Each structure stands twice: as C-alpha cells, then as structure tokens.
Amino acid sequence: HFHITEVGKITKNFIDCGGNLRNEEIVNFQLWNANDFDHRLHPKRLLKIIKLSEKILKIDDLDIEVEYQAESISKFALDFDGKNFLLKSKQTDCLSKDNCGIPLEIQKIKLSDLNNQSSCSTLGTCC
Numbered sequence: 068h069f070h071i072t073e074v075g076k077i078t079k080n081f082i083d084c085g086g087n088l089r090n091e092e093i094v095n096f097q098l099w100n101a102n103d104f105d106h107r108l109h110p111k112r113l114l115k116i117i118k119l120s121e122k123i124l125k126i127d128d129l130d131i132e133v134e135y136q137a138e139s140i141s142k143f144a145l146d147f148d149g150k151n152f153l154l155k156s157k158q159t160d161c162l163s164k165d166n167c168g169i170p171l172e173i174q175k176i177k178l179s180d181l182n183n184q185s186s187c188s189t190l191g192t193c194c
Contacts, residue, residue: 073097085163
C-alpha cells in the first residue's frame with residue numbers, strides 16, 4: 068500500500084548542453100510503500116492532500132512526476148489509460164540536438180539500396 072509522503076511544485080532553472088536557458092515546473096508526488104495495511108491512503112484523503120497542495124503551492128495545470136523508492140529513488144512520468152494511472156519510465160535526453168550536431172531524425176537506408184549506388188568516380192576510376 069502506498070503512502071504519499073510529499074506533494075511539491077518543483078522549479079528547475081538550468082542551462083542545457085547547447086547553452087540554452089531552460090525553466091521547467093512540475094508537480095512531484097513522492098510515494099512510499101508502507102507495507103502497512105492499517106494506514107492505507109484512502110481516495111478522500113488523497114484528494115484533500117492534492118487540493119491543499121494546489122491552494123498553498125499555487126499549482127497550475129502542470130505535468131506530474133512520481134518519485135518511488137526502488138534500489139535508489141526513481142522518477143516516473145504519470146500517464147492515464149482511461150481506467151488506471153500508469154507509471155512510465157523517464158529517460159534522459161539531449162535537449163539541444165540541433166546545437167550538438169545530433170540529427171533530429173535518423174535517416175533509414177536499406178542495405179539493398181547501397182549496392183545500387185556507384186562507388187566509383189565519374190571519371191571511371193575506382194575510389
């Protein structure tokens with residue numbers, strides 16, 4: 068059974084690898100597996116915590132991140148499939164691919180097409 072130990076509004080100001088200033092805000096829920104059936108967090112109590120957090124922290128419509136204890140504290144994005152909330156693994160990424168020389172989209176080439184291209188120069192001498 069999960070217990071919410073924190074609800075927070077996290078502001079992150081940083082410079083990415085391309086030198087761009089970035090500002091992000093996210094709502095953070097920290098979950099703790101209590102292994103305690105007698106102190107389960109009931110839905111009404113959860114709603115009360117969320118409403119109080121929205122009021123006191125002045126939380127707007129922001130993305131939600133969930134922290135959960137595994138071998139270390141892991142961060143997850145929160146998704147909803149129409150019935151259940153889902154924890155989705157978050158991944159690191161280069162935020163400035165255009166400034167780092169990383170192609171935005173990898174060009175896919177079939178190996179069979181490589182044989183059709185001439186590897187010789189237009190002068191008729193092999194490269």
